[in-house]
Amino acid sequence: MKSQTSSNFYTGLAGLVGCWFTLLSAPANAEILLSNAPLGVSTSAKPMTMITAGKDHKLFYEAYNDSSDIDGDGTLDVRFKPGITYYGLFDSKVCYTYSATDKLFSPTASANDGKCSSQWSGNWLNYITTSRIDALRKVLYGGYREVDSTTQTILRRAYIPQDAHSWAKEYTSEAVDGYNITDYTPLSQPDNGKRHFLGNLTNTAGKNCATLSDCSNLAPWLSVVTNSSKRVWQWASKERPVLDGTHGGSRTDYTVRAEVCTSTFHDGCKQYGNNYKPVGLLHDYGENDSMLFGLLTGSYNKNMSGGVLRKVVSSFSSEVNTTTGLFTADNTIVKSFDNLRIRDFNNGNTDNAYRGGWVTTRSMKQGEFVDWGNPIAEMMYESLRYFAGKAEATSAYDTSGSYDEHIGLTAAAWDNPYNTTTSAAKAPWCAKPNMLVVSDINPSFDSDQLPGSYSEFGSFTGDVTDLDVKTLADTITSNESDITGNRFIGQSGTTFDGAPTAKNVTSLGTIRGLSPEEPTKQGSYYSASVAYFGKTNDLNPAQNKQSVDSFYVALASPLPRVQIKISDTKVVTLVPFAKSVDGLSISNTKGQFQPTDQIVDFYVETIANSGAADSNASINDGRYYAKFIINYEDVEQGADHDMDAIVEYEVTLQADGKVKVKLTPTYQAGGIKQNMGYIVSGTTKDGVYLVVQDEDADRPYYLNTPPGLDPGACD
Secondary structure (H helix, E strand, O other): OOOOOOHHHHHHHHHHHHOOOOOOOOOOOOOOOOOOOOOOOOOOOOOEEEEEEOOOHHHHOEOOOOOOOOOOOOOOOOOOOOOOOOOOOOOOOEEEEEEOOOOEEEEEEEOEOOEOOOOEEHHHHHHHHOEHHHHHHHHHHOOOEEEEOOOOEEEEOOOOOOOOOOEEEEEOOHHHHOOOHHHOOOOOOOOOOOEEEEEEEEOOOOOOOOOOHHHHOOOEEEEEEEEEOOOOHHHHOOOOOOOOOOOOOEEEEEEOEEEOOOOOOOOOEEEEOOEEEEOOHHHHHHOOOOOEEEEEEOOOOOOOOOOEEEEEEEOHHHHEOOOOOOEOOOOHHHHHHHHOOOOOEOOOOOOOOEOOOOOOOOOOOOOOOOOOOOOHHHHHHHHHHHHOOOOOOOOOOOOOOHHHHHOOOOOOOOOOOOOOOOOOOOOOOOOOEEEEEEEEOOOOOOOOOOOOOOOOOOOOOOOOOOOOHHHHHHHHHHOOOOOOEEEEOOEEOOEEOOOOOEEEEOOHHHEEOOOOOOOOOOOOOHHHHHHHHHHHOOOOOOOOOOOOEEEEEEEOOOOOOEEEEOOOOOEEEEEEEEEEEEEOOEOOOOOOOOOEOEEEEEEEEEEEOOOHHHOOOOOHHHOOEEEEEEEEEOOOOOOOOOOOEEEEEEEEEOOOOOEEEEEEEEEEOOOOEEEEEEEEEOOOOOEEEEEEEOOOOOOOOOOEOOOOOOOOOOO
16 A cells, blocks of 8 residues: 555565675566676675665564555556565465464464465465565574573564554455455454454554654554455544444454464574574675675764764674574664654654644654655765775764653764775675665655755765766766656756656756655655775775675555556556645745645555456456545654545546546545645656645646646646
8 A cells, every 4th residue: 555565676585585785676577697706705805784774764664565466467456466486584485373361373274276275375464464674684683582591482563652653454245355364364254244453553543752762662563354344444544533433343352463483484594503593684694794794774863964873783693592593682783673652652742643743834854753864875975985984973963862862763983894904894895885775765855965966956065076966967968868858857057846747857966856756855766876986996095995885675655657568669657646735824825835745644445457477358448447545644753643634546448548537536534735746657648637625615726727728837
């Protein structure tokens, strides 16, 4: 629904297992040929890797949102598909039973051709319960261990506040969903005309979370509602609080805690003496010091500026007791990832909203909404500085205490990894430095605090010799053939209108505000500049050349993209889009700030004839057809992060090759006025179409597109 877990994310994770650094240019569904060991492992000097990780709130959306082609067959996988192996806390090949007393799922039998009659399928549970951060923790070090002893290991799902970060799915029947739920769960089929709901949340409604443990220690729930006469969005996408008692059925709450690596079921676990423990890439290549690892993450204190070094490049073996497999007290990388979370929901309040409230007339400010902000290019710059031996943090990024301290994040004392006497790495001159960047695909607020930033974006003096991000972006532009020209972007040069309209682009160095998702959030392409500089320059002169290779695990956009194949050579792309244009002091005048609405839920009712796998001649005469529901939040960050307006989209490919798009507003519950529509490309009339409103009112706006008019007609 919210966090598009496209196959490029999970292909990236899988590829890292076999060969850390081969995935930079791999397309989303490419076949990955894995070597037997990561590049550099066979060299005499241990390669160094700085994990450079964003901490933006999008990490806490669901992993499988039913708007992705996970298995690469050309068709969106909009429901649980038994033929797909889903990644998560549970063993996909094992059946589990649930103890209400222990609040625990425990493995009890091997699945029979994937099925677990009268028990819980691990594969189904992974599909239903996994968040993005759960998958990331799992691949790096085996998952968040709530219990880590010599006799038991229990993994725990992430803290998901009771707002739009939580999610729910519905099950109707084998005919609708393509599988029989009794084959994968102890649940019976829904009664005729009824549905089961499967919701994921932490029960934070009405609770003051100023003391972090008061909320983050609450049970991570899988709430199962049986035989509801409602649709799932009436429960999961409603005005606050979501996933409450208005489900219309019978509800049972299960705690998402998984017992793993038992003496009987330990596939994929590592044996330490008599113990089995879940492990990940850090174990595989860090326990034996094949690689040295450090960590730099985004900050909650300075959420719009750079990042903070959490651990210098050093041995991961210090984080694991090699005799028992337990994590040690010195597990900085593991603990830092475990501590990442949503912080400001109900922080000092009980009204199911964020501490910063509603900001409607400007962009957010530093420290205002600490869970939002992904300045990834600036974080990469800080990682370059570390390998360059700068030995201290950038003052504009440096921070400690406050919110970072609240959630258990600490700042490390810097060293120069190539100092063979005083550094933790004691790396010789030939040790290869690498940067592994883990981030949502959309950076934000990373255009102003970098050396050489375009003057319209900001002014910043760095200390890495010759690094000029705009000049490097100009160079990249000159070597690529499809960058310049009219492009959808928030700002190009001095042209800025707060919307993802088409603007003339002359260089990657003078654009920001990635479209259509975040046109006002100042996300840039400077991460490419930083990576290019690191690859082509000697950062830490010693003997020969110390250049940094950058590699990425990119979490795809949570924004749904509808792609309509017109022919073998022509595809039309449609992206839902909305703006808030009135209420809470918002001016609808062009040039003033109007919030771009967040899409917080996406529900597919029907997609047919998008490819061979969903071809159906009885629907739209065998031509493309889609019907889906979009839930819009009326501000760009914080607030109550729930449902403010719901629109039904119906997309039909007509016999004459034209695409018909019909929008029907179905519900609204916000005090801010919203104009809603879509952005279309690949047609003769590309542009922004705002075609419906949440209320029947006279509401002029320059991006409106009344019937019979082209985009821009109201400008």
